[in-house]
Amino acid sequence: MTKKFFGTDGIRGPTNQHPMTAEIAMKVGQAAGRHFVRGEHRHRVVIGKDTRLSGYMMENALVAGFTSVGMDVVQVGPMPTPAVALLARSMRADLGVMISASHNPYQDNGIKLFGPDGFKLSDEDELKIEGYLSEDARLAQAEDIGRAKRFEDARGRYIHAIKMSLPDHIRLDGLKIVIDCANGAAYQVAPSALWELGAELITLGVTPDGKNINYKCGSTDVATLQETVVASGAHIGIALDGDADRLIIVDEKGRVVDGDQLMALIGSSWNRNGLLRGGGIVATVMSNLGLERFLKSQELTLIRSKVGDRYVLEEMKKGGFNVGGEQSGHMIMLDHGTTGDGTIAALQVLRELVDSGKPASEILHLFEPVPQLLKNVRYAGGMPLDNDKVKSVITEAEKELNGNGRLVIRASGTEPLIRVMAEGDNSDQIHQITERICNVVEEVAD
Template identity: 70%
Template sequence: MGRKFFGTDGIRGRTNTGNMTASMAMRVGQAAGAHFVRGDHRHRVVIGKDTRLSGYMMESALVAGFTSVGMDVIMTGPLPTPAIALLTREMRADLGVMISASHNPYEDNGIKLFGPDGFKLSDDDEMAIEARISEEPVLAPSNQIGRARRIEDARGRYIHAVKQSVSNETRFDGLKVVVDCANGAAYQVAPSAIWELGADVVTMGVEPNGTNINDGVGSTAIGALQKRVVEEGADIGIALDGDADRLIVVDEKGQAVDGDQLMALIAVRMAEKDLLKGGGVVATVMSNLGLERFLESKGMTLERTKVGDRHVLERMRAGGFNLGGEQSGHMILLDHATTGDGTIAALRVLASLMRDGKPASELLHLFDPVPQLLKNVRYDGGAPLEAESVKQCIADAEAELAGKGRLVIRPSGTEPVIRVMAEGDDEAQVEAVVERICLAVKDAA
């Protein structure tokens, strides 16, 4: 059965339209609450949000939904997604909710759900909740309606947990760090955690006004951070996204460092301490071939999944891995968090910078990425990937790149677009392969 509400990462959309209205949020609260009311204890849900204007509306609607089916609500205010996953476990809650559309503009919002173990819900749980959304809710008796309260120490709890992800001896004294919080959920906690460990912190994107989240700042718009790092003479720049589960780094020269390089560094450090589980790293099909070759040279493996941190996490749990992530900056350190956590990953990078005494430009470039090109082909309808001409073109390209590169062709899950990615040692060959496939898709569309 197809999904009507849940996508690859919860429910997301433009606020006050479609699935992202106050009435829908209330129905989600009622459905999810009813699904997780199990046993005879007082049931509890933790709700956090980022800094979007619509967060107030969505929070209030979710509170109404959960309390109406008898579930108590704990509200944290703006906090990163991984903080809500953490607090759900720590507070023995039955469910956690993060109101955020991650790196999307402020007009969008989303609802992410976590189970009592702090992990994102299984497909079965999401499908069961979807079925309940379409049904009339069973409301609690008047004397069993839930209560709601806001806790004031949530930020401190998360900061403490983040600092526990590095050794007690770790200090960042003498390190100048520019921290860009995207005017999002981590605007208070990320700079505080890094400052408390001794760094000289310069902040950016820490003045949210409800409409400026991810607007020219954060991990998806690092131009301002690159400039600021150089101007400040900083040792490194840290960029998070709107809900702070993603990290991109800028070295002291203003050069961007993506998730592949960060995974390489963290994997090497963990392997040196015999802390890396599973024999390697889990990443997606989009991670650069250079990362795979680098890990192999160090005796480690790279296992690939479909795009999406959810798929990475599923493979990590199934295979006993404790490190995984995406080129786009999702870093999952499973020993410390149940989802991607940009701040925890940043602390690992800063700790390595202090330990090695090398400039970031040297420390964070462990391998040379092979040339990689991604193009999107928009189509009006049909199934262009099923056309024999496209299949033959792809087969010819795979044969041409065999042993020298990789080809990834995938349809977008949210729009009529075919994504064509190729990488290999010969840049001209990569460009030619991508262009041929794009033309074949256009002709078949």
């Protein structure tokens, strides 16, 4: 059975357009509440959000949905996605909800759901909730309607939790750090945690106005961060996205460090310190071949999953791994959380910076990436990847690579895009192949 509402990371889309309407949000609350109301205890859901304007509307609709089926609601306001996962588990809630469209512009929004264990829901759970969306809600009796209240200590709890991810001896005194919070969910908690650990801070993207989330800032646009790091003589730059579950780093020379290099650093560092489990790390099919070769040189393995941090997590659980992530900057460290956490990942990088005494440019470029090109082709509808012309050009490209590279062509789970990625040792060949495939996809997508 194919899901109609849930993508690779919850439900997402332009607000006030199906499915991101207040009406659907209320129904999601009712359906998810129905699925998680089990037993006779008072049921509780924790709801957080990022800073986009539509968060108020979606939050109120979800509160109405959950309370109408008998669930109490705890509202924590603007908080990172991993904070909602943590609070859902630590507060013994039956469900956690994050209202966010992550790195998307403010016009979009989304709903991410977490179970009582703090992990994102399984495909099975999401399908069950979708089934309830088409049925009449099971409304609570008047005396059983849920209550809603705001929880004022959420920020303090999360700041304490992320600081505890570092050993006691690690302090950030003497480090000048530029942090860009994308005018998003972490605009208060991430700078507070770094400051409390002793860092000298320069902050960017910490003045949200409802419409500037991810706009020319954060992990998807690091130009200002690069300029600020170099101009200020900072030791490192940290960029989070709108809901702070992903991380991109800029070294002291202004060079961008992606998730693959971060996984190489964290994986090898944890391995040296006897912390790494599973004999390697988990990444997606999009991670660079250079990462795989580096890990092999360290006698570590790389397990690849489908794109999406939930699939990374599935492979981590299956193989007993405690480090995994995506090239885009999602970092999952199961010793410290149940989902991607950009701030905790940044602290692991800063720990290595402190312990090594070396500059960021030296510790953060552990391998030479294989030439890799990723292009997106937007389409209006249909299934371009099922077209015979597209299948044919992909087959020809695979023959041309002849085992000396990789192709990953897939439909995005969050946007109407076909993502075309090619990598190999011959840069010219990779560019030609990518262009050829994109041209054919564009042709059939018109």
